[in-house]
Amino acid sequence: MKLIAAPTARGLSPKGNVWVTKGIPGPHNAKESIPLSVFLRDVLKIAETSRQARSVVKNGELLVDGRSINDEQFCIGLMDVVSIPKLGTHYRIVIKAGVLKPIPITAEEAKLKYCRVQGKRFVAKGKTQLNLHDGRCVILDKTDAKPGDTLVVSVPKQEIKAHLKFEKGARCLVFRGKHSGFIANLEGVMERAGSKDSDARLTGDMITLKNYLFVVDDKFKIE
Numbered sequence: 667m668k669l670i671a672a673p674t675a676r677g678l679s680p681k682g683n684v685w686v687t688k689g690i691p692g693p694h695n696a697k698e699s700i701p702l703s704v705f706l707r708d709v710l711k712i713a714e715t716s717r718q719a720r721s722v723v724k725n726g727e728l729l730v731d732g733r734s735i736n737d738e739q740f741c742i743g744l745m746d747v748v749s750i751p752k753l754g755t756h757y758r759i760v761i762k763a764g765v766l767k768p769i770p771i772t773a774e775e776a777k778l779k780y781c782r783v784q785g786k787r788f789v790a791k792g793k794t795q796l797n798l799h800d801g802r803c804v805i806l807d808k809t810d811a812k813p814g815d816t817l818v819v820s821v822p823k824q825e826i827k828a829h830l831k832f833e834k835g836a837r838c839l840v841f842r843g844k845h846s847g848f849i850a851n852l853e854g855v856m857e858r859a860g861s862k863d864s865d866a867r868l869t870g871d872m873i874t875l876k877n878y879l880f881v882v883d884d885k886f887k888i889e
Contacts, residue, residue, distance in 0.1 A: 693801030694743030700759075700766055702728065703738035705748070709768060712753070727752050731779055731800075732822035744841055744880070745780045746800065747771075747821055760839070760888050762847035769888060778827060782880050783815045799880075816881040830881040838868065839888070842878040849888060852879070 689701035706719040713719035723738040729749040749756045756776035757768035785797035796804045814832035836852045850868035864876040
């Protein structure tokens with residue numbers, strides 16, 4: 667696809683290459699994700715060409731959430747953990763001012779991923795299925811997690827290490843809207859009648875939509 671048509675969340679320079687990888691359908695919204703070849707060439711700048719980026723991916727030199735991905739068109743998005751073992755580098759994908767950014771993290775931090783609960787339903791044998799923001803599903807015998815909460819899971823094993831509730835006082839990352847990239851504490855939710863999204867009030871007199879919030883813990887960093 668042409669650079670001019672690329673989603674703004676990729677934060678690509680208009681003076682860059684004319685053509686960029688479009689990406690294939692995956693766990694993240696196309697407008698809020700970055701193909702691996704673009705990530706390596708235009709964001710991290712560790713590949714000079716798309717061919718070099720493709721070679722890195724095809725050779726299994728890049729891990730996403732602890733698993734090797736061999737398709738350079740695969741798209742990564744919010745909270746994904748990207749590792750390049752050969753270089754000893756690890757990144758968590760966050761968002762700042764509407765643009766996805768890789769934040770360097772340690773090898774220990776790379777073992778955990780923040781996953782927002784998008785949906786919840788009961789399945790066979792009395793179990794509960796939680797649908798997470800990155801497309802994965804978790805089936806549990808019992809849980810009080812609900813949509814809007816965050817699960818901290820190990821990758822790639824997908825073991826739940828922590829449950830962060832969406833409640834008053836929760837530390838939240840705004841991941842959409844004009845305040846995207848800000849972190850503040852939840853003060854309250856103002857419910858709206860009908861199908862409209864509810865507003866959420868955060869410290870600092872910030873108001874955004876409830877569905878634009880991602881609960882994080884004190885260990886989470888955006889710089």
